Amino acid sequence: xxxxxxxxxxxxxxxxxxxxxTGVIAKMLGSDTSTGETGTILLHPLQISFGRFFFAFVVLIxxxxxxxxCFKGSxxxxxxxxxxTGWSGVSAMFAAVTLMPLAEATAISFLNPIxxxxxxxxxxxEKVGPWRWGAAGVSFFGVIVLTxxxxxxxxxxxxxAMLAAVMMGAELIFIKRLTGTEPLLRILFINNGMGAVISGxxxxxxWTPPDATQLVLMASIGVIMVSGQxxxxxxxxxxxxxxxxxxxxxxxxxxTLYGAILFDEIPDLLSSIGGILIVAGALILGWRERLAAxxxx
Numbered sequence: 001x002x003x004x005x006x007x008x009x010x011x012x013x014x015x016x017x018x019x020x021x022t023g024v025i026a027k028m029l030g031s032d033t034s035t036g037e038t039g040t041i042l043l044h045p046l047q048i049s050f051g052r053f054f055f056a057f058v059v060l061i062x063x064x065x066x067x068x069x070c071f072k073g074s075x076x077x078x079x080x081x082x083x084x085t086g087w088s089g090v091s092a093m094f095a096a097v098t099l100m101p102l103a104e105a106t107a108i109s110f111l112n113p114i115x116x117x118x119x120x121x122x123x124x125x126e127k128v129g130p131w132r133w134g135a136a137g138v139s140f141f142g143v144i145v146l147t148x149x150x151x152x153x154x155x156x157x158x159x160x161a162m163l164a165a166v167m168m169g170a171e172l173i174f175i176k177r178l179t180g181t182e183p184l185l186r187i188l189f190i191n192n193g194m195g196a197v198i199s200g201x202x203x204x205x206x207w208t209p210p211d212a213t214q215l216v217l218m219a220s221i222g223v224i225m226v227s228g229q230x231x232x233x234x235x236x237x238x239x240x241x242x243x244x245x246x247x248x249x250x251x252x253x254x255x256t257l258y259g260a261i262l263f264d265e266i267p268d269l270l271s272s273i274g275g276i277l278i279v280a281g282a283l284i285l286g287w288r289e290r291l292a293a294x295x296x297x
Contacts, residue, residue, distance in 0.1 A: 008239025011231050012247040018228030020254035022052065023097045023106060024262060025221045029214060030098035043214060044206035045095035046199065048221065052090060053195030055222025056229075060189045069186045075178065079187075082174035083194035089167035091199070092160050099157035102259035103267055104146060106252050107275035108161035113282050114139050115169030124173070131288045139281030146274025184233050192226065245286050249279045 029043045029051075089112075096105040114136045120126040147158040178187050210218060236244060252275060259265035267275070 005239040005243045008235045008237075008244050009247045011235030011238065012244050013250050015228045015231035015235060016248060016251040017254050018224050018231065020102075020106065020251050020258055022221050022225050022228070023093070023102050023255060024258045025217050025224070026094040027097045027102060027263065029217050029221075030094060043208055043210060043218075044203070045091050045098065046202045046206050047208065047210075048094045048218065049087060049091040050196070050199040050203040051218025052094075052221045052225055053087065053192050053199045055219045056226035057189070057192040057196045057222075059223055059226050060185075060192060063185065064189050067185060069183060069189070071186060071190075074182065074186065074190065078174050078178050079190045080194060082171055082178060082187075083191050084198060085167045085171040085174065086191065087195045087198045087202075089164045089171055090195075091202075092164035092167060096157050096161035096164060099160070100155045101265040101267070101271075102263065103252065103256040103265065103275065104155075104158070104271055105161045105164075106255035107146060107271075107278050108143060108158060109165050109168065110249065110252065110278050110282050111139055111143065111162065111165035112168035112172060113285055115166045116172045117169075117285065119170055119173060129288075132285055135281045135284035135288065137281070138284065139278045142274045142277025142279075142281060144274075145277060146271050148270065188226070188229060245290070246283055249283070252279060 026045070026048050029048050030045055032042065093105065093109055096108075117126075117128060117132060117136065121128055143158075143162070148154050175187075256267060256275075259267075
């Protein structure tokens with residue numbers, strides 16, 4: 001095995017632990033976890049997402065001052081589109097984890113590459129073959145198994161998690177266009193700065209003064225997220241995308257572990273099968289996209 005691939009994969013696995021941890025903190029801030037019950041809002045998800053973007057932006061300021069990246073030629077329209085869809089996805093995800101088990105919300109969020117495919121068809125005119133449609137079908141069947149619509153087990157919060165996946169899927173389209181033309185530090189700095197402004201405006205209408213513990217947690221969610229992003233980008237740079245990409249889904253393993261330990265959320269059989277199907281569909285889709293890309297070279 002290529003040592004660079006192995007190191008890259010290990011870094012990706014660590015970054016996924018960070019990403020899943022942000023869901024844990026959002027759940028702590030937005031629901032009454034002291035009783036093991038969810039749904040009692042302590043801080044609004046819009047306020048939590050402000051903490052995620054604002055404190056991530058603050059962390060990046062010293063790096064920008066030291067490295068002095070050039071902002072000339074920045075594609076501000078694409079940056080705004082990425083920041084708005086990213087903020088929408090994060091806010092919806094934070095809302096979902098306060099209302100349903102962490103692992104289930106995380107599993108549904110992995111529909112985002114499926115929605116990226118659908119949006120690329122609608123807005124970019126991309127053509128999709130039977131393998132990709134089949135992968136989408138597998139993932140959506142997994143959502144049906146996991147959420148069990150039409151039964152008492154169905155959770156309306158699953159629709160919020162699906163909204164998060166839609167917005168994250170839209171964000172991926174903007175990210176793909178930006179990463180081909182702009183340096184990573186500039187992308188991260190502009191994204192978190194715009195996200196802080198957008199989330200700050202939205203938060204104004206739902207503001208609740210946080211106590212000291214909540215303020216520390218809000219800061220932590222921003223620091224952990226930007227740390228995860230830096231690790232993730234370095235991991236992707238270090239190894240080959242074909243080898244590394246599947247390790248992104250270890251986020252679901254971390255979310256399941258965190259949920260079980262911290263919130264006593266043990267997935268039942270149907271939830272586990274549904275989550276596996278969602279990830280399987282996303283992996284098939286990723287495999288076909290990488291195969292198609294390699295044929296174009």
